[in-house]
Amino acid sequence: MSTTKNPPTTRAAPATRRLVHIDHLRVFGTLLVVAHHVALAYGNLGIWPNWQEPDSELAALPLDLLVLVNQTFFMGLFFMLSGFFAPGSVDRKGPGRWALDRVKRLGLPFVAFMVLLRPLYSLPTYLDQPPGEREPYWLFYLTDWEVGPMWFVLALLVLSLGYALVRERRPRTNPLPTTPRTVRSAGASAARRAPVPDRTSTAGLTTRGTAVSLRARHVVAFAIGLGVVSYVWRIWFPTGSFIPVIGIPSPGYVLQYVALFVVGILAFRRGWFSGLPRRAGLLGAGLVVASFVPMVLGGYRTLDTADPVPAGPDPAHLGFALFDALFAVGVILVLLRVFERYASRSTPAGRFLTRNAFGVYVVHAPVIVGVVALLGPLGLTPVVAFALALVISASVSWAVVALLRRSRLVREVI
Numbered sequence: 001m002s003t004t005k006n007p008p009t010t011r012a013a014p015a016t017r018r019l020v021h022i023d024h025l026r027v028f029g030t031l032l033v034v035a036h037h038v039a040l041a042y043g044n045l046g047i048w049p050n051w052q053e054p055d056s057e058l059a060a061l062p063l064d065l066l067v068l069v070n071q072t073f074f075m076g077l078f079f080m081l082s083g084f085f086a087p088g089s090v091d092r093k094g095p096g097r098w099a100l101d102r103v104k105r106l107g108l109p110f111v112a113f114m115v116l117l118r119p120l121y122s123l124p125t126y127l128d129q130p131p132g133e134r135e136p137y138w139l140f141y142l143t144d145w146e147v148g149p150m151w152f153v154l155a156l157l158v159l160s161l162g163y164a165l166v167r168e169r170r171p172r173t174n175p176l177p178t179t180p181r182t183v184r185s186a187g188a189s190a191a192r193r194a195p196v197p198d199r200t201s202t203a204g205l206t207t208r209g210t211a212v213s214l215r216a217r218h219v220v221a222f223a224i225g226l227g228v229v230s231y232v233w234r235i236w237f238p239t240g241s242f243i244p245v246i247g248i249p250s251p252g253y254v255l256q257y258v259a260l261f262v263v264g265i266l267a268f269r270r271g272w273f274s275g276l277p278r279r280a281g282l283l284g285a286g287l288v289v290a291s292f293v294p295m296v297l298g299g300y301r302t303l304d305t306a307d308p309v310p311a312g313p314d315p316a317h318l319g320f321a322l323f324d325a326l327f328a329v330g331v332i333l334v335l336l337r338v339f340e341r342y343a344s345r346s347t348p349a350g351r352f353l354t355r356n357a358f359g360v361y362v363v364h365a366p367v368i369v370g371v372v373a374l375l376g377p378l379g380l381t382p383v384v385a386f387a388l389a390l391v392i393s394a395s396v397s398w399a400v401v402a403l404l405r406r407s408r409l410v411r412e413v414i
Helices: 020-042 057-093 095-127 137-143 148-169 188-193 216-236 251-270 279-296 299-303 315-342 348-378 382-404
Strands: none
Touching: 020 057, 020 315, 020 348, 020 382, 057 095, 057 148, 057 251, 057 315, 057 382, 095 137, 095 148, 095 348, 148 251, 148 348, 216 251, 216 279, 216 315, 251 315, 279 299, 279 315, 299 315, 348 382
């Protein structure tokens, strides 16, 4: 680790408020993950371990639409929120200690999933093999390394270690956050003395007291730029392909994940999430509406299952990439504004859901497999089965994690 002869002394970090609405948004994102995977179990795509093939493609079409819309933004949202929580932790712990902490809090759950939960998650895949061709289970267990949803944890670990390396090589001269309201509160009076972001600025998304203002044109340029570079990226890594090293199921979104992780880091430093102006939601809604323009102009052709546009430089893929980026940025802006406006109050239920959200991400996949298996004999229609399985899977996942976290050792990891 880098050292200096005379390290500067720093005063204690000012007492500030925790952004409760960001915690609640993370809970909502976790629920979207559960919904996404339940929808895969009952939709037409057939990519869940115990997929329930629908009797009618039309009956399961709403679930396919949910998966399509969700895919555009929900994992990018997770990477952005993860990036948002990173700088403050590095400031307090230092890059080396924080990197070790990430290895513990991300690496150990990944290993626990692969050793203990993966067999439950992948059991339907094993049982689907013809009995005469089925290998011994112990061999399947040792050779099948399907990571399932845990690809996110592994990818986040890679990004986190990369950020720790950057911070180690380029340490901040002032490790304190440039904006209030990003760390746990140590006193209400200090929080009241902190500068309050300008919520009514007419200059787009400008906030007071930030190093660099975030304006509407910045957001629009970022969304369009993300769409263009994603289009170029997808010429070589099209949506639907697979990156075996980390197991990312949708490599076409990798640039979005990295970009939004960086956005989260910048948002912490510059206070972008601590007081979005009211117009941020309107800008987000406008981007969502605008996203359908490139889709209508040709992007829709990439969704034609009867005559799909081949992967490559076809302009239809540019249209879809622009739709992806504009829609994702727009929805995230709307969610940030809505949660800041309506979900900023800390409640016992909210704290319970927040404490257990990451654990739910770790355990939810085998829980869904079990719930889908139990509901199978009922013969429900896809949408009804989805709704029932979602409620049960989410409830059971949160309950299981709450029970597991009664152990201090488990609590230190998840």
